Amino acid sequence: MDAAETCYMAAAKSTSSLGRLMFLPYSYIQTTLQTLRYITMNILSYGRLYVVYYWNFLHVMKESENDKLTFQETYHQRVFNNKHRIRNVSLPVAPDVKKYFDPPTNLTEYFERMWFRTDYFYDRYIINYPVNFFNGSVNSYVYNPSQTYVQIEKPEYSPRSNSNSIKSSHSFPGIADEIPKIDFVPKPYVITESLKKKRVITTDNKPSISGCPVLSGLFSDSTCNEQEKDKEDISSITDLKSNIVEPKKDTNEITSLSPSDSSTKNNIFYKIKIRRRNSKNDYTNHPTYGRYDLLAQAIKNMIPQPNYLPEQTIGPNMIRFTWHCCACYDKVTGTGGSSGGTMRFAQEFNDLGNTGLTTTKSYLDQVHENFPWVSFADLYSFAGCVAIEAIGGPKIQWRPGRTDCPDAKKVPPMGRLPVATKDYKHIQKVFYDRLGFNAQETVALIGGGHGIGGCHARYSGFNGIWTKSPFKWDNDFFKVLLNENWSLGTVPETGIEQYYNNDKSLMMLNTDIELLRCPEFKNWVEIYAVNDDLFNEHFALAFAKLLELGVIRDEDGIQRVKI
Numbered sequence: 020m021d022a023a024e025t026c027y028m029a030a031a032k033s034t035s036s037l038g039r040l041m042f043l044p045y046s047y048i049q050t051t052l053q054t055l056r057y058i059t060m061n062i063l064s065y066g067r068l069y070v071v072y073y074w075n076f077l078h079v080m081k082e083s084e085n086d087k088l089t090f091q092e093t094y095h096q097r098v099f100n101n102k103h104r105i106r107n108v109s110l111p112v113a114p115d116v117k118k119y120f121d122p123p124t125n126l127t128e129y130f131e132r133m134w135f136r137t138d139y140f141y142d143r144y145i146i147n148y149p150v151n152f153f154n155g156s157v158n159s160y161v162y163n164p165s166q167t168y169v170q171i172e173k174p175e176y177s178p179r180s181n182s183n184s185i186k187s188s189h190s191f192p193g194i195a196d197e198i199p200k201i202d203f204v205p206k207p208y209v210i211t212e213s214l215k216k217k218r219v220i221t222t223d224n225k226p227s228i229s230g231c232p233v234l235s236g237l238f239s240d241s242t243c244n245e246q247e248k249d250k251e252d253i254s255s256i257t258d259l260k261s262n263i264v265e266p267k268k269d270t271n272e273i274t275s276l277s278p279s280d281s282s283t284k285n286n287i288f289y290k291i292k293i294r295r296r297n298s299k300n301d302y303t304n305h306p307t308y309g310r311y312d313l314l315a316q317a318i319k320n321m322i323p324q325p326n327y328l329p330e331q332t333i334g335p336n337m338i339r340f341t342w343h344c345c346a347c348y349d350k351v352t353g354t355g356g357s358s359g360g361t362m363r364f365a366q367e368f369n370d371l372g373n374t375g376l377t378t379t380k381s382y383l384d385q386v387h388e389n390f391p392w393v394s395f396a397d398l399y400s401f402a403g404c405v406a407i408e409a410i411g412g413p414k415i416q417w418r419p420g421r422t423d424c425p426d427a428k429k430v431p432p433m434g435r436l437p438v439a440t441k442d443y444k445h446i447q448k449v450f451y452d453r454l455g456f457n458a459q460e461t462v463a464l465i466g467g468g469h470g471i472g473g474c475h476a477r478y479s480g481f482n483g484i485w486t487k488s489p490f491k492w493d494n495d496f497f498k499v500l501l502n503e504n505w506s507l508g509t510v511p512e513t514g515i516e517q518y519y520n521n522d523k524s525l526m527m528l529n530t531d532i533e534l535l536r537c538p539e540f541k542n543w544v545e546i547y548a549v550n551d552d553l554f555n556e557h558f559a560l561a562f563a564k565l566l567e568l569g570v571i572r573d574e575d576g577i578q579r580v581k582i
């Protein structure tokens with residue numbers, strides 16, 4: 020209160036209404052000034068917002084070559100990964116919201132679209148951001164129009180430690196309630212010699228690969244002849260060459276992951292016609308064209324990531340990425356699957372189940388810059404095979420020829436990925452009824468995938484590792500599942516329930532424990548626990564089948580897509 024106001028108040032209190040009248044002009048002036056100040060503040064603050072949003076519109080949104088609006092995405096690696104290797108990747112904006120990004124024709128449209136855009140940003144980058152499993156007020160991210168995402172307060176992130184006890188404000192409505200709240204303690208499992216013999220008899224029960232095109236011998240058949248590549252062409256790939264370690268000379272299998280020596284006549288060059296739909300460029304003369312060996316090596320080089328904490332490897336994340344690209348297949352409608360490379364569209368990628376996969380996606384998109392001829396569908400499916408082999412897993416028969424959908428029309432609906440808190444009926448629904456696997460394939464796939472890597476509170480809300488050797492490919496998952504005592508506990512960081520072993524060093528998801536609750540599944544868990552080779556063999560077949568789900572090929576091996 021300033022002096023004039025104090026004076027006015029005193030006068031108003033002490034004088035009659037006539038006295039107050041004397042101060043009326045002052046009152047008017049004050050009120051007017053206040054109103055003006057209010058309006059100015061509003062104009063300034065809203066104006067600032069409008070400027071920021073318009074800035075977004077001009078600088079963050081851009082038209083891509085295919086007339087698709089794309090969104091510059093940089094936040095993930097900046098926040099959690101390698102800050103220096105950051106590259107902007109572009110994600111297409113959903114077609115149904117695209118109109119809101121078109122230039123407005125009148126003022127009403129302008130404001131309407133501006134707010135819509137704000138919601139869209141918020142939805143995609145703030146609400147949907149996995150760190151919101153933590154309490155949003157402590158660890159919030161704001162959108163900064165200079166294309167960086169600024170962390171207000173850096174969370175002390177340590178996914179393997181339970182010391183950080185920030186209670187989550189996030190819950191999965193309707194899902195968490197379904198977890199049976201009873202502790203599950205499986206009977207001690209003793210592997211006897213007679214049991215071993217009994218189990219091995221079942222070896223002939225191979226996974227069915229019906230509906231899956233021939234996968235073996237791909238690189239030696241007539242359509243995939245080796246062809247010598249020009250020495251000069253190869254030597255021009257300086258970038259790639261510098262990445263390559265210890266080139267092998269006699270490589271003739273793509274799954275070997277070793278690049279062929281460019282100076283020998285045995286260079287691998289597959290004559291598979293690589294179609295990039297909607298692409299204005301012809302990549303047939305690209306120096307890396309058809310060099311799947313170099314592609315494999317480039318992917319492999321991406322796997323160790325010292326700044327991806329705590330694992331320092333994105334191998335498991337990559338495997339999970341490939342699995343999720345394929346896991347949205349529906350055998351009834353024939354939609355989804357690895358074909359079309361639909362994971363690059365926000366409509367699929369934003370599925371809650373895909374949280375945490377930005378890492379792999381951004382690295383693969385970087386790889387793609389050197390291999391622009393390969394379809395994203397092929398790249399995304401291939402990456403998982405490379406990662407499995409790099410981590411010591413079996414060789415997966417992979418077949419190129421997938422084509423990319425030009426737009427998001429073929430993106431399968433969200434919500435097809437399995438939910439970790441559900442029971443075995445849900446697993447059966449997803450794996451049997453939708454993906455077309457049998458019990459054996461299902462168990463091999465889940466046990467293989469969850470034998471490596473772990474859960475991250477910042478991604479799924481679950482936290483921990485499944486086995487004591489999370490970066491070594493083996494059948495430990497099954498052994499641990501059978502031999503440990505599992506009891507329901509809560510992830511301190513997120514409040515989400517999962518199973519822990521006695522000393523809480525290992526964890527299981529409810530769906531993992533469900534493998535023991537369903538006799539059909541348990542049978543295979545017991546088999547794989549004692550037979551590592553059989554597990555590897557079955558996993559490789561099941562994973563190869565997974566990669567081919569929804570991929571219908573022409574005779575030349577190219578995927579047939581109706582676009």
Ligand code: HEM
Nearest residue numbers: 335336339342437438439464465468472473474475478479
């Ligand atoms: C019932 C089916 C499945 C459910 C509910 C499920 C769920 C999950 C969840 C919640 C995570 C933790 C993600 C994170 O926090 O980072 C995860 C991780 C993982 N999943 Fe699965 N999954 C299933 C099947 C599979 C299959 C079939 C594979 C592969 C063949 C697989 C491969 C992986 C891998 C490799 C990871 C570790 C990722 C990392 O360490 O970054 N999963 N899964």
